[in-house]
Amino acid sequence: xxxxxxxxGLPRFMTPDGYFIMSEDPDGTxxxxxxxxxYGYFEATPNHDAGCFRVTDDATNKKIIQRMLTLKxxxxxxxxxxxxxxxxxxxxxxxxxxxxxxxxxxxxxWRGAAPIQRAIMAGDRITGVQVMRMEEGLDTxxxxxxxxxxxxxxxxxxxxxxxxxxxxxxxxxxxxAKLERGDVIETPxxxxxxxxxxxxxxxxxxxxxxxxxxxxxxxxxxxSPAPGAWFELEGVRTKALLSRLSQGAGAPG
Numbered sequence: 381x382x383x384x385x386x387x388x389g390l391p392r393f394m395t396p397d398g399y400f401i402m403s404e405d406p407d408g409t410x411x412x413x414x415x416x417x418x419y420g421y422f423e424a425t426p427n428h429d430a431g432c433f434r435v436t437d438d439a440t441n442k443k444i445i446q447r448m449l450t451l452k453x454x455x456x457x458x459x460x461x462x463x464x465x466x467x468x469x470x471x472x473x474x475x476x477x478x479x480x481x482x483x484x485x486x487x488x489x490w491r492g493a494a495p496i497q498r499a500i501m502a503g504d505r506i507t508g509v510q511v512m513r514m515e516e517g518l519d520t521x522x523x524x525x526x527x528x529x530x531x532x533x534x535x536x537x538x539x540x541x542x543x544x545x546x547x548x549x550x551x552x553x554x555x556x557a558k559l560e561r562g563d564v565i566e567t568p569x570x571x572x573x574x575x576x577x578x579x580x581x582x583x584x585x586x587x588x589x590x591x592x593x594x595x596x597x598x599x600x601x602x603x604s605p606a607p608g609a610w611f612e613l614e615g616v617r618t619k620a621l622l623s624r625l626s627q628g629a630g631a632p633g
Contacts, residue, residue: 472514477559479514481521482548484541486528487512488569490577491519496544497537498577500602503594506530507540509548511555513566518576522566525555534624536604580607587611587620597623 472479485495486508492498499507508528513521527547531540558564580603587596587609600623603609608619 469516472516477556480524480552480555481512481514481519482552483510483512483519484544484548485577486510486526487519487523488571488574490575492577493579495577496541497580497602498575500531500535500537500540501598503598504531507544509544509551511548511551512569520569522568524559524564524566525551527551534601536601536622538605582607585609593625593628597625 483495484507485491485499486506487510489504490498490507496507506528508526510523510527511525512519512523515521527550529540529543529547555564585599585603585607587599589596589611591599600609600620604621608621610617610619612618
């Protein structure tokens with residue numbers, strides 16, 4: 381979704397040098413996108429727009445590298461929306477301006493695989509999306525641009541993801557345009573305040589009703605829609621996808 385929004389906005393702002401974007405859909409399908417008529421290269425997969433191809437294995441990675449290094453228009457700029465793989469150095473080095481990542485947190489807080497979920501689960505009040513330069517480390521590169529947004533009391537991972545997707549599309553588009561003009565300032569990440577957004581496990585998605593109500597509420601919203609916070613009701617595993625705090629009294633549980 382993020383890559384699609386970036387792709388829709390880029391052609392009006394980019395020079396003929398074009399662009400290269402990789403992304404991962406919520407269902408786990410990974411895509412690469414080339415754009416700009418100058419390259420004369422568009423490849424489609426079933427049920428996806430022209431200009432996309434699935435990225436699933438080393439053979440496809442080699443194909444991407446080969447295409448990028450032999451395009452008749454030269455190497456394109458590179459961008460990465462939430463993707464879920466550590467890419468080979470050859471891919472990171474191939475784009476004209478290096479590889480950029482669109483990351484869904486305010487780094488160095490929530491480096492890693494699940495920044496949106498972890499921010500809500502932790503009760504953070506503000507988050508954002510950043511364009512950062514990719515390195516071989518995990519989300520450690522310099523930040524080129526930032527857009528912030530509050531986390532609302534009724535936000536789920538889905539609603540926050542959609543808001544960050546819209547912000548991120550504009551942010552990546554504008555950052556690539558600034559890179560071409562030589563207008564970007566790269567800011568190294570702070571060495572303090574580093575936290576990691578580890579992948580969510582099924583075990584931690586189980587609701588602990590003995591926790592304070594606010595923590596339970598944050599967990600339910602942070603895990604919605606996937607993998608979904610759950611509990612057992614009369615022996616049946618049941619998911620809770622929405623919650624709201626209300627006034628009340630009594631012991632947790």
